[in-house]
Amino acid sequence: MEQPTFPGRPTSSFPTAPKSSAALRSSGPIVGLDGSIPSQAATPFASSGPVAEFGSSFTPQTTSPFFSSVPAVGPQPANFRELPPPIRPSGPSSPPSYQVQNVGSYQQMQAPRYHPIAQSSVPLGSPPFIGQPRGPLYTGSFQPHSQTPAVSMGPTPQSSSQIIPRNNVPQLSEPSFTATKIPSQPPLHGYSNVPPRPSMPSFQPDPQFHASGPVSQRPMQGFPPAHVPATHASPYYAHQSIVPPPPPIGGPLGYTSRDQLQHPLTGPPLGGVQSLVEEFQSLSVGSVPGSLNPGVDTNLLPRPLNGDEISTKIPEIYPLNCHPRFLRLTTHAIPNSQSLFSRWHLPLGAVVHPLAETPDGEEVPVINFGPVGIVRCRRCRTYINPYVTFTDAGRKWRCNLCSFLNDVPAEYYCALDASGRRSDINQRPELCKGSVEFVASTEYMVRPPMPPLYFFLIDVSVSAVRSGLLEIVAKTIKSCLDDLPGFPRTQIGFITFDNTLHFHNLKSSLTQPQMLVVADLDDIFLPLPDDLLVNLSESRHVVEAFLDSLPVMFQSSVNVESALGPALKASFMVMSQLGGKLLIFQSTLPSLGVGRLRLRGDELRVYGTDKEYTLRLPEDSFYKQMAAEFTKNQIAVDIYAFSEKYTDIASLGSLAKYTGGQVYHYPSFQVAIHHEKLSYELGRNLRRETAWEAVMRIRCGKGVRFTNYHGHFMLRSTDLLALPAVDCDKAFAMQFSLEENLMTTQTVYFQVALLYTSSTGERRIRVHTAAAPVVTDLNEMYNQADTGAIISLLGRIAIENSLSQKLDDARQSIHLKLMKSLKEYRNLFAVQHRLSGRLIYPESLRLLPLYVLALCKSVALRGGYADAPLDDRCAAGYSMMILPVSRMLKLLYPSLFRINENLLKDGKESQEPLIQLPLTALNLDPKGIYILDDGFNFVIWLGRMLPADLVSNILGADLAGVPDLSKVVVFEHDNPISKKLMMILNQLREKNFSSYPSCRLVRQGEQPRELSLFLANLVEDPTAGSTSYVDWILQVHRQSQS
């Protein structure tokens, strides 16, 4: 493809990616209608223009209250992206304030200061010239933005959450809560088609798709309506020819049949007493003969020694649902009434991981409907899915979310067989799989799909230079250049800064990059508006030359200042036309210009007061305002923070929080310790497939409404999450509530839709659909609870609460939910069974007390001032807000292994799987060596009486010669023990590709390191005044009885 340069200047050079339909068809496995089908004028799906208005009489979507009140967050639906403001809208040109810095191999260059308007006035293909304004190219869709970023913000991101309070948990538990109507839903916007990227496993069409057989577990499919019992009078059953398959009789769910589930009043389960006994788990909390502990036999305490236990029950019962890796409900049983809901006490919600990595062979199928367009409900915009039903000999389909009867587009028509099923059902993944990805047609498009864009903002003050991280960052970026997604459209650029800003001209015609220094921090301008952002493949040699020289360029610097705020504004100016990812490498507290921050981590006296939470909030609204502007312009921000001193992660992290980004924290960065971790994690960030300029919405059936969302995103309207970039390492949590006092449906459906641009420039919509039964029985809600989803949601809520409350209050509110739920559950059984000496809980929640305890001991929420440095606490909070369920659980309850035997034995025995141990120091043997793995770091604990030769083999030296273990790097030495240790560590790392655990060594009794690195993670022990697991269980039991 002819590929003009694609710099930050406006528009004309948007590379229009090739249309996908032809290429997709040639690639085979993608399923879709034949592109040759003629006009679809008779169908509603051919309507052009922005997506929205099918059936406009049902849901007018043209206005959203959100847009009018909070302009900062997003433009109007049809105007989803605006031209950015002029780079410097104000004022006559002042004398150039840049200077050319003489650095190494850099060319020196004298350049006039470009007037900002001139930048946007450069005609395509013409040399830049000055002074003549030019209008925006996309005049139909893009409106020039007349205000500067700093003043046009309107309400900050915080104010967006006022529309949907994120922390209104009490609201959910109010029986009398009456929800307001669902606001109108602005449409998702889509873009054009390009071929799929061949090396993109999780986005590839399933090559087995055509060959795959029918979904096997559909026993009730095709039951004619007459077979449905008359009691099922709802529209759902009346029109249902494909219903979710029933659970197996006597299945593992605790209820014995679907009828029982839906008609609990028809009598107790078959088997009566036996099944009742198995309804709940219990733990004796009276005195146990032979136990040292007077209360509880610690061996019987439930522990997650097998990691996250994803329920296999739901996929068995609902094979048409998306896999739980994509969506997990806190309980897979929706209460039918407010009064039932009010007795649940735990949050009702979901954890959504839309781009979760899939095992080989389970890739999400890609579907191209071609010119027919994606089949969606006219009324509620639900995407066609396995739970819709076809009627009228196949000419109509009924939406499973809103029951609207839609016409089947002529091109999509297929006759029904004798049982009422479409005869082509097994050739259509959208009708038999819970997760699919649609290729979006041009009608979904308001601008050409953006190219992948990576912009690096690098602090080069003295601490960054001395720590050695510049070299690692430069080398890592260089090593990733071949793998950045989106070749040949990928764009790249750099700004470095200390007390001045350094712009780097990477124009492809240069042999060496040029650096231009701007010292005026109050009046930021771009000295080279055209060549700061370049096409990587064209400027590859200049980019490499830049990265080669970066480590030495500032090596003699003694500059301690950091003008991050002005550098952010400059980055925004460069990126705002296209969007993309902004990666910030920050080594010190921002000290100059707008957004400068002050030291506040040591304000001990604030802890425990009503002001305590303010330390965890951004100090300067500048960062939230910038975040809003970034999101609006499709820019996601990742923060890499390295300082040993306070850098105000609370403020910096808000850039990531509201832009769908991520906070990477390497406190007290040391090259030897952190080199591999930084290199791996930066490499993963750059190489992993990224979904660009995305929006996500989760729809649900009548009677249920999503109210609060938790994670890193910006709410663009009441239910639309703006995600400038999203990837397989980001998960989101959300809460829903009941809209009606009494639900009349038997099933609630959920549908997650993520609309995004792939790195190849294709617009796609990933859709996950799931069904859950509506129940009338509280016990059923508890039995279907998912502890992983609950704790992921509770954790996010608690972290958000810690931004407006004392830590103690945030912890107490989780305690309270746990207590209330167990008390309620106890009331179901305890009285009639006289179980006063036992703690009663449903099997599904057996680990909840432990995880709640662990959550309260996590770095983000533990203790008070002295228990975690403020930056560590805030970084942990930001990190937990995006974690998928399994990583959250592992962080809360890390794996502990004893490895002596694996190190000492030969052959097969050394390969034996590691056995996970309870997290208590009682299990630690002074002759033992243990690994603690929380998914982010390894800590190796060396017992005091560990044989000296074992230690020296691991260290590569005698312990006596190693005075300071904090400086020791674990690497492979030339002996079998060291080699085995490295093998074990690598095996553990292969279980989790999201981050790279670095490895620290700590010796028994080595304080304070042993406590902070290791013992504080043994969550079953009483550390730093916190409760032990045993005491916690006693406390829970006591309170659940009261």
Ligand SMILES: [Zn+2]
């Ligand atoms: Zn509908």
